[in-house]
Amino acid sequence: MSANVDYSKGMSLGWRLCFILSLLATIPRLIFVWEALSFDGQYGISILDILIQFVISFEFAWIFLYICLNYTYKIPSWFNDQKIYVQMALMIILFFSLNEILFQLKLALDKDNSDILIFRIVYYLYHFLLLLAILGYRNFLLASQAYYRVALENELLKVEQIKAQLEALRNQLNPHFLFNALNILNISIFTNPDLAQRIVLDLSDILRYNLKVQNQSLVLLSDELAAAKSYLDLYKARFGEKLLFFFEDVCTTKEWFIIPLSLQILIENAIKHNVITSNQVLFIEIKLNESEKSLIVQNSVNKKLDVPGTGIGLKNLDKRYKIQTGINPSHLEKDEQFTVKVPLIEAP
Numbered sequence: 566m567s568a569n570v571d572y573s574k575g576m577s578l579g580w581r582l583c584f585i586l587s588l589l590a591t592i593p594r595l596i597f598v599w600e601a602l603s604f605d606g607q608y609g610i611s612i613l614d615i616l617i618q619f620v621i622s623f624e625f626a627w628i629f630l631y632i633c634l635n636y637t638y639k640i641p642s643w644f645n646d647q648k649i650y651v652q653m654a655l656m657i658i659l660f661f662s663l664n665e666i667l668f669q670l671k672l673a674l675d676k677d678n679s680d681i682l683i684f685r686i687v688y689y690l691y692h693f694l695l696l697l698a699i700l701g702y703r704n705f706l707l708a709s710q711a712y713y714r715v716a717l718e719n720e721l722l723k724v725e726q727i728k729a730q731l732e733a734l735r736n737q738l739n740p741h742f743l744f745n746a747l748n749i750l751n752i753s754i755f756t757n758p759d760l761a762q763r764i765v766l767d768l769s770d771i772l773r774y775n776l777k778v779q780n781q782s783l784v785l786l787s788d789e790l791a792a793a794k795s796y797l798d799l800y801k802a803r804f805g806e807k808l809l810f811f812f813e814d815v816c817t818t819k820e821w822f823i824i825p826l827s828l829q830i831l832i833e834n835a836i837k838h839n840v841i842t843s844n845q846v847l848f849i850e851i852k853l854n855e856s857e858k859s860l861i862v863q864n865s866v867n868k869k870l871d872v873p874g875t876g877i878g879l880k881n882l883d884k885r886y887k888i889q890t891g892i893n894p895s896h897l898e899k900d901e902q903f904t905v906k907v908p909l910i911e912a913p
Contacts (some may be wrong), residue, residue: 572638575706579630582702586695587623591615621667626695628663632656633703635653664692722782722888749802764802770795778825780890783910786821786853786860793828793851800836807841822910823860824885831905834879835864861908866901879905 595803637640644652655829668688746768753761774792778784797810834847841847848865885894886908895906 572634574642575634575638579627579634579702582699583623583626583630585700586626587619591619591622594626602611609711612897621670622691622695625667625692629660629696630699630702632659634706637706645711660692661695664689667692670704714858718888722885738756745803746799764799767799767802771799771872777827781825783822784825786815786817786823786909789823789825789828790815790851793832796829796832797849800832804841805841806846808836808847808849812822812850813850814875815851815853817853817855819855819857820912821860822884822912823907824889824910827882828860828862830882831862831907832880833905838869839864840869852905855909857906858909858911860909861904863904864910866898866903898901 570594611662632644634640636645639645644655647655668685723792747762750761750764753764771792774788774795794812801808801810828851835847835849839845839847843866846865847867848863850861850863852863854861854863879896887893888909892908894908895904
């Protein structure tokens with residue numbers, strides 16, 4: 566929902582609120598003054614007096630409602646450009662000035678000016694209560710906006726998680742991935758049984774981990790690192806010494822959390838977009854920086870030309886972190902090295 570739509574909706578409800586508040590402000594006049602004003606059958610004067618009270622209350626309520634809504638939705642104006650203490654002072658001055666102007670107008674239209682002091686106190690009290698009601702309405706709008714924003718962010722996060730899961734499964738279970746894994750497994754069964762067993766275990770760990778985190782918004786860093794190790798081992802079986810990876814200082818006693826499949830997406834991105842040959846070895850390094858609350862993933866850059874791809878992997882990861890933590894992972898490509906800093910999340 567855009568700010569303009571919110572503002573229009575707030576104004577639409579504001580009109581109704583001003584009308585209701587004006588009616589409520591007129592009721593005491595109707596109950597306690599009607600009999601005196603309608604004495605000797607002067608009903609016309611009585612009705613006029615009540616209408617005047619209604620119009621004055623409505624005008625007062627609308628002016629302050631208009632100012633509050635423009636301030637709430639940050640509509641460009643001279644008032645919104647002022648500092649907060651200036652705005653407060655202007656509101657107080659406006660409250661008393663407007664009250665006095667409307668009060669004098671009411672006196673001019675009212676033939677009964679007896680007991681002006683009490684009338685003034687009651688008149689100011691009416692408008693003070695109107696102002697409190699308007700401020701309450703503003704707080705209600707802010708609370709509604711906050712609730713709507715949280716609900717929307719939760720829905721967006723669910724969508725991004727589903728996209729991430731689909732992307733991860735697509736990366737893992739696409740025909741090329743399975744063909745390469747099964748082909749290496751087939752060869753290794755006879756030539757290197759130990760390697761064949763590790764491939765089966767790694768593939769099993771990857772699939773089990775993905776099933777486990779399908780409905781989780783956060784996972785332990787240690788679990789994500791273990792899954793990433795299995796993922797890299799599987800590619801290591803395919804590329805051999807053409808792929809080198811390192812886990813540096815990733816052991817920690819603190820329970821850090823991370824968005825699931827973050828490392829898998831980054832690893833797949835590095836392998837998909839870089840040339841891997843005996844002359845162009847792909848280096849991937851993962852290290853923990855607890856002082857910066859980040860996990861750093863670096864890879865060497867030997868870009869492939871015209872690599873087909875949707876490009877949603879990193880974008881999806883950025884969106885999920887932005888929605889859930891308010892922080893985007895940082896990306897930096899420099900000196901033939903691509904670096905991503907993934908924010909770490911403390912125990913929720």
